Amino acid sequence: VRLEAKLRDALQKREGLFVFYQPIVAIDTGAVIAREALVRWYHPQRGWVSPGEFVPVAEQSGLIDELGDFVLNAACREAVGWADGARVAVNVSASQFGEGTLVSAVQRALAETGLPPDRLEVEVTETALLGDEQDVMAELRSLRAFGVRVALDDFGTGYSSLAHLRAFPFDKIKIDGTFVRDAVERPDCAAVVQAVATLGRRLGVSTVAEGVETQAHLDRVREEGCSEVQGYLFSRPLPNEHDAPIVEELN
Numbered sequence: 155v156r157l158e159a160k161l162r163d164a165l166q167k168r169e170g171l172f173v174f175y176q177p178i179v180a181i182d183t184g185a186v187i188a189r190e191a192l193v194r195w196y197h198p199q200r201g202w203v204s205p206g207e208f209v210p211v212a213e214q215s216g217l218i219d220e221l222g223d224f225v226l227n228a229a230c231r232e233a234v235g236w237a238d239g240a241r242v243a244v245n246v247s248a249s250q251f252g253e254g255t256l257v258s259a260v261q262r263a264l265a266e267t268g269l270p271p272d273r274l275e276v277e278v279t280e281t282a283l284l285g286d287e288q289d290v291m292a293e294l295r296s297l298r299a300f301g302v303r304v305a306l307d308d309f310g311t312g313y314s315s316l317a318h319l320r321a322f323p324f325d326k327i328k329i330d331g332t333f334v335r336d337a338v339e340r341p342d343c344a345a346v347v348q349a350v351a352t353l354g355r356r357l358g359v360s361t362v363a364e365g366v367e368t369q370a371h372l373d374r375v376r377e378e379g380c381s382e383v384q385g386y387l388f389s390r391p392l393p394n395e396h397d398a399p400i401v402e403e404l405n
């Protein structure tokens with residue numbers, strides 16, 4: 155409850171909340187295809203609070219729509235200025251679905267910032283599909299109908315189901331970093347990465363290997379046929395130019 159009150163306060167004052175970005179790179183050319191927006195929070199007494207800690211609090215307390223709006227608007231606004239024309243990928247929580255508010259929030263953010271819809275990617279985990287699957291699919295479909303791309307995040311963890319891939323035309327599958335990192339030493343994990351990469355090719359969907367930290371990881375996921383890569387080997391999530399000096403100060 156105390157963290158919830160602090161987060162509510164931060165959202166109200168727009169204080170200490172930042173969006174960091176991490177590049178997603180084409181494996182064959184090295185070009186930056188997209189940047190994933192990852193929210194960060196600095197609290198004056200508590201220091202940096204991990205999103206692993208405060209995103210669930212936001213989800214449980216009804217603050218997630220407001221937090222989601224903050225990230226979405228910042229991400230679209232900043233992506234408009236990217237000279238390389240890369241897409242911006244925004245994570246969306248299961249709890250942002252269901253009331254139809256997500257679709258209007260996305261439309262509003264695109265309209266207000268002027269970001270072309272095809273430069274926005276929404277990342278959803280399969281957990282989001284478990285609730286009212288038909289309703290969630292309908293919301294994803296309307297996003298896609300106006301040109302926003304939809305990625306399936308953390309594939310391989312949780313309730314991965316081939317039925318989801320058949321039921322909905324995802325534009326991208328993101329293979330969870332745990333598989334990627336283990337693939338170097340464990341043939342079974344390499345087999346999973348290869349199977350998903352093959353599936354992606356057959357479905358005409360790009361596959362992103364997440365959590366690529368070393369050259370060995372990169373060599374392995376290239377071998378297994380992934381089309382894009384993301385991870386510390388390329389860059390950690392970093393603040394935008396404008397926030398960088400502020401973040402430096404806080405660190």
Ligand code: G
Nearest residue numbers: 191192193204205206209225245246247391
């Ligand atoms: O960046 P990091 O590894 O610390 O993120 C931890 C978790 O928080 C990840 O699962 C990530 O998807 C989630 N996360 C980061 N930013 C956002 C956001 O803006 N919205 C939502 N819903 N989740 C986010």
Ligand code: G
Nearest residue numbers: 245307308331365366367384385386387391
């Ligand atoms: O759950 P999601 O995939 O949206 O979140 C991505 C998370 O992975 C973020 O918290 C991000 O900071 C983290 N991340 C990004 N690259 C790497 C990496 O190379 N290694 C590890 N361990 N985590 C990473």
Ligand code: MN
Nearest residue numbers: 190245277307
């Ligand atoms: Mn993600």
Ligand code: NA
Nearest residue numbers: 307308328364
């Ligand atoms: Na992920």
